[in-house]
Amino acid sequence: MAARVRRTPDEARRQILEAAAGLLAAGGPAAVQVRAVAAAVGVSDAAVNHHFGTREQLLSALLRFGGAKLKSQLRAALDEWGDDAAADPAGLVRVLAALYADGYAELALALHRSGWRDTGSGLLDEVVDRLYTRARANGAATGRTPPSREAVQLTVAALHQAVATEPLFGDEFRRSVGLDTTARDHLLGWWTETLRTTMAGHDPSTRFGGRGHGGG
Template identity: 55%
Template sequence: MVGAMTPRVRRDPAEARRLILEAAERLLATGGVAAVQVRAVAARVGITDAAVNHHFGNRDRLLEALLKHGGVRLKERLEKVGGDDIGQIVGSLAAVYADGYAELALALHQSGWRDPGSGMLSPVVDALCARGQVDRRQVQLAVAALHQGVALDPVVGAEFRRSAGLEDATSADTLAWWTEVLARTLGR
């Protein structure tokens, strides 16, 4: 039948939001923030632009929700790691940011957005402090610096390494250094 319309599929709102965020996440990982357009997300999910906007309001709010989605993903990864393996903590942070979340976080912060929540990495600090006599403030500063360094590495890491004369250094070298620094801070 020519011109027949595909029947509309009703989804639970939570399921629709999840599908939209997963599609946006795939676009972010493959094409960066610029690729996360309402029309492209809608096409990936098989819905209209209006349906995406119904769930998120507009592209800016979709991007904010996507960043929070990445934060949830990071928190889940860190909960699996616990506080014992510093290398896995560093690797978990790096993996999420390498999937485009570094660029997204930087773009949102540059546009003036600020996360009203706080303490996403507090459980990591708690776990790292639980193993011994360490200065909590020093651990917090070390984790904050690690977070900043790992978050920026996918965006400007190569340029920053070159600025210090490290033409042949890689992200893996930087992650190994962060792991060592955090271990030293903890006295391990």
């Protein structure tokens, strides 16, 4: 008989959530069942219930686990920039997209349909802060007028919404404008370019020079 593995409560919770995340990525929310999670970790069903209560509470904890993982990965992507003035935001876009492609989009929708609501906020506050700081520094170095903080917030919010709903509705939205499934490959590139454009600000000498800009 195999020796029983002793885990601290925190370690047990982490292993259960990691196992649940693996099942989510492989089979979506329906695959995240207490019995399957327990088997993956090597514990009893009762042990999973002891740490998380009901299956719905486990799924809610899994969604928060995904959010914490996302924040950690985004911070790592931002830290890779260092002081490089030419640092590219493509890594941020890829990190966001990868999380939702691993089943978290379906999980969030399933929980929302069951009545669960996320009362937290600020998941991407640090991203906005770092992008805005970088845009202001670039503006000071190049003479361009940096974007407002709200412009950065709106761009990041729209990006987040797009990549979160992509696994659920992306193909349908593209078909609505006559695009086929191959256009999916261009989506992240388009969002990366949009984020670059926002961060670049604008040349103050041309701000009111073009048609449609409200110049007198």
